Amino acid sequence: xxIGKVSRVLLLGAAVGVAATAAVACTPLGVGPKASVxxxxxxxxxxxxxxxxxxxxxPGGEHKAGEMIDVxxxxxLGTRPDKPLxxxxxxxxxxxxxxxxxxxxxxxxxxxxxxxxxxxxGRDELASPKGxxxxxxxxxxxxxxxxxxxxxxxxxxxxAEKYGYADGGETLVIxxxxxxxxxxxxxxxxxxxxxxxxxxxxxxxxxxxDDEVFVGANRARIGELRFDDSANFxxxxxxxxxxxxxxxxxxxxxFNYAKVFNPExxxxxxxxxxxxxxxxxxxxxxxxxxxxDEYTDYPFSIKPDKKLSVKDIMDxxxxxxxxxxxxxxxxxxxxxxxxxxxxPVAKEHKPAGREGQDWERPIAIFRCSYSFVSQSRAWLPDxxxxxxxxxxxxxxxxxxxxxxxxxxxxxxxWTVGKRHExxxxxxxxxxxxxxxxxxxxxxxxYKEIREKKASYEDVFFSKQAETEARAVELYKKDPAxxxxxxxxxxxxxxxxxxxxxxxxxWHLIGTYYxxxxxxxxxxxxxxxxxxxxxxxxxxxxxxxxDLEAIKKTK
Amino acid sequence: MKKAAIALLFVAALAVxxxxxxxxxxxxxxxxxxxxxxxxxxxxxxxxxxAGVKADYNNKLTxxxxxxxxxxxxxxxxxxxxxxxxAGTNVDAEIDRCSKAIAAAKKAGMTVIxxxxxxxxxxxDSSDAAxxxxxxxxxxxVLVVIDSDNDGFFTKYAETHKKPLIKIKDALAIGQxxx
Numbered sequence: 001x002x003i004g005k006v007s008r009v010l011l012l013g014a015a016v017g018v019a020a021t022a023a024v025a026c027t028p029l030g031v032g033p034k035a036s037v038x039x040x041x042x043x044x045x046x047x048x049x050x051x052x053x054x055x056x057x058x059p060g061g062e063h064k065a066g067e068m069i070d071v072x073x074x075x076x077l078g079t080r081p082d083k084p085l086x087x088x089x090x091x092x093x094x095x096x097x098x099x100x101x102x103x104x105x106x107x108x109x110x111x112x113x114x115x116x117x118x119x120x121x122g123r124d125e126l127a128s129p130k131g132x133x134x135x136x137x138x139x140x141x142x143x144x145x146x147x148x149x150x151x152x153x154x155x156x157x158x159x160a161e162k163y164g165y166a167d168g169g170e171t172l173v174i175x176x177x178x179x180x181x182x183x184x185x186x187x188x189x190x191x192x193x194x195x196x197x198x199x200x201x202x203x204x205x206x207x208x209x210d211d212e213v214f215v216g217a218n219r220a221r222i223g224e225l226r227f228d229d230s231a232n233f234x235x236x237x238x239x240x241x242x243x244x245x246x247x248x249x250x251x252x253x254x255f256n257y258a259k260v261f262n263p264e265x266x267x268x269x270x271x272x273x274x275x276x277x278x279x280x281x282x283x284x285x286x287x288x289x290x291x292x293d294e295y296t297d298y299p300f301s302i303k304p305d306k307k308l309s310v311k312d313i314m315d316x317x318x319x320x321x322x323x324x325x326x327x328x329x330x331x332x333x334x335x336x337x338x339x340x341x342x343x344p345v346a347k348e349h350k351p352a353g354r355e356g357q358d359w360e361r362p363i364a365i366f367r368c369s370y371s372f373v374s375q376s377r378a379w380l381p382d383x384x385x386x387x388x389x390x391x392x393x394x395x396x397x398x399x400x401x402x403x404x405x406x407x408x409x410x411x412x413x414w415t416v417g418k419r420h421e422x423x424x425x426x427x428x429x430x431x432x433x434x435x436x437x438x439x440x441x442x443x444x445x446y447k448e449i450r451e452k453k454a455s456y457e458d459v460f461f462s463k464q465a466e467t468e469a470r471a472v473e474l475y476k477k478d479p480a481x482x483x484x485x486x487x488x489x490x491x492x493x494x495x496x497x498x499x500x501x502x503x504x505x506w507h508l509i510g511t512y513y514x515x516x517x518x519x520x521x522x523x524x525x526x527x528x529x530x531x532x533x534x535x536x537x538x539x540x541x542x543x544x545x546d547l548e549a550i551k552k553t554k
Numbered sequence: 555m556k557k558a559a560i561a562l563l564f565v566a567a568l569a570v571x572x573x574x575x576x577x578x579x580x581x582x583x584x585x586x587x588x589x590x591x592x593x594x595x596x597x598x599x600x601x602x603x604x605a606g607v608k609a610d611y612n613n614k615l616t617x618x619x620x621x622x623x624x625x626x627x628x629x630x631x632x633x634x635x636x637x638x639x640x641a642g643t644n645v646d647a648e649i650d651r652c653s654k655a656i657a658a659a660k661k662a663g664m665t666v667i668x669x670x671x672x673x674x675x676x677x678x679d680s681s682d683a684a685x686x687x688x689x690x691x692x693x694x695x696v697l698v699v700i701d702s703d704n705d706g707f708f709t710k711y712a713e714t715h716k717k718p719l720i721k722i723k724d725a726l727a728i729g730q731x732x733x
Contacts, residue, residue: 124596125599125600127593129593129672189600191597191600191601191604193724193726245603245604246600246604247603
């Protein structure tokens, strides 16, 4: 037994455990300005697990010298009563901070800076129990203290090195109005202490070419670091030191960040690579990407076949691998109504020989807390140029509402909400209710949900140019007027969608129940089951056999 | 080996000073496991590796794995609920697994070190206490970091049970002791 081998066994065991018990699994994308239809830098994120879905606008400001701020971990768990936030320390406040939008994984500031996130955990040896920050802490400080992606990377990297990074390995997709970057970070190591004199984190960042698109899904994505290319790469100090000591890397060889720090991606086979493959295949079908396992990388970024819109990314976020051999709406487990949702499988229930396997993992997943697609646009003033299309709960059944980065308040139902009990005060529950109710009769309800979703989003898209032109006009006269206008516009849309989605939920409940569907005349239709399914489940079989048996006795 | 001897090794990052007349000479190769799925075993493995000492770590070590060239078994104590949850185990199963591994090591003539290297954070509840007791009672040597013995618990334990005690500054210094 060598350390490497044992470690691989341990990591695999831990990975299976993580996959079975946790829900850390997000699929962010980033689109460079020359790869989008209008020159926007796009950032997106699906926050796939029980994480804080409440949006809080945290105002920026100027701060007195000597002011200290509490570091609370883990901010992303804000709605979980069983995991109260704990103060782990204090750090000095910055002299000036931006306004930022707080949520499970803080995602936007008033300078058009956006962040999407995913977890990859990394080697067991890299955890830093003495570290101060989790990834959401770093996001907060990055958004508060930086106006560009490069600045944010520098802020987060320096803080993580100085105070220590206690979280598992994480990736952030960071976009400003001109550039798109990918930032990856893991701890300084189990033996790290603030007094050790070594960096408390290992981080690297790579710029995505302007005409390319990035996708990541629960495995580190930055490959070989080019230390001499500061225009496109950044990295923590002494990044090779621990890796060399531990035998993970040898001097003279290329330093591949992902292979050094995340050689054993967590989750069942294909848990990560399948989503990368699917997103890349939708973005550039002409490239005919091969199927790779978790140990083989897809390119860091690619040129899409066509320039991408916000809507294109939203469509990718609704994907269940339709039309592929992995189509979750067509396999046996989807029957009888083509339902792509698959509940978690406990380790002890997995069939013999399949202990290490799991359901196929689509991009759209029921357990998503929220998702977004953001735009950052250099040609517009910040309050107008930064807009984040936000949707609560699962991306395939949500409604994306544009939230401008200059807004100063949001309607209460989008800022509150318990998750451990039904909370009618929270917009999140309207979306969760619709998604869950759809499980009763996915084939019928999903179609209706998609139509309803589009009825809102189509209006928002159609009004976007006109709304922003008006906001820019106001901004030229008085920026405060533009902010007030956008705040009103954003809030009225959020209000409309929240009330509309509750009504829609009641409509679905009143229409689809007891296996029936109420039609426009008030009659209940009985759509029943697909014939092929009835044959497959031996419909009527017990009765036929009993009748035959009785007949023989007569 | 089990004479009434309390030896304190204060190990600085690079320098080792020892009062170890009654501490048996520690010999590798080492095999390390955790009784409670906390990171302690991996910490020892890392520290050993960085000191150039051969120490394999296996968080799921069984009695059957205690074979080969290993001269010493190190079992870290203190539990992680998160770690045990992820590994699909619990403190009773962990104690059972480690007790069997310790028995196998003793049968093979190996030295057994009971360790606690993660400070007071791994001495908070009854699971931690059960893990510590299960590991230390059969250990030939007790190895702890100063932070784990802030209240003198391990010093008193070693005195009471007449076990040699190695007490070091922090986990980073473990590798030097194992040299």
